[in-house]
Amino acid sequence: MTSLLLAMAAMQVPALAEVVGQRSAVLPVAGRVENTDRLLGHDGFVGIKTGSMRAAGGCFMFQAVRRVDGHRTVITGVVMGQPGRDLVDAGQDAAARLVDGVEARLRTGGTSAVR
Template structure:
């Protein structure tokens, strides 16, 4: 059952077709919509938000990482979304974060986790320790990218936990800059060949949109964490388990507009009362 906020109680929220959804005003802390937001389920590549968050805590953006064969093979052998990193290239952490968050490169996730774990198991342990420290009680990670593993679905979380993680992670303006980019180009240098990555988030470029991450596996369905700054309010939402890829973006746009309309109605009501 969906629970709507008071400011929009005069009219119903847009239809949500995913298995779970959550929308909050991060500026005020008000929950605007809760539809099965506490249900634990796989979240696919939304996992990479935690990966980026930890890397930003520990790394210098100018640090360089050499792409190894295991990074390339990981993206290739598991049928994952890739940034098409090339063996031997030395890329900055900043560029690898773009590779992680825009095309959702599992190869980039592997390279970053391998470096800052150190090792994949060490990095995954950091992810779970960080989740506990941030109060994400219903979140458990099995790797740095959300791919299914032989022993599980790639980790589980909830729409509510993922929204909280997004709110915390987006306090870092470096992540805002990365996830709000529609495209990122890396020119060829002596250290690496050129790359151009396009953001899989179709909301990017919309009014106030600052991110954040798409995801898909068969178990998780189509997922989306989205965020936008509207009229002095930061709105953050999560959609999990959507059956149709494009509909998650349509729903997110509708939810953002609905929330903003509710805020405007609330402001007008307060202004009339003050008059």
């Protein structure tokens, strides 16, 4: 839950939301960094952060904006520990399924809190 709260808070910072929504950015000290989020700009995904390592599995902190029943709906989430040969893809695949599931649930009258 802490990671989800962090994601929600991070996207409230305009400068951070702008940086994580770019394919690449020039950052102080680090220089140019490339965004490995292949979902960025597709199906409403607007960013946040991919990450992976064998011990942690595929992890992805994300936000997507979809139109549900005519309303702008912001879906923020975190997936962790996703298994797979390509852990970055595993995390992003899980996030895409989760966002699609939340959208489907909202369209059928579900609540906005989906766990």
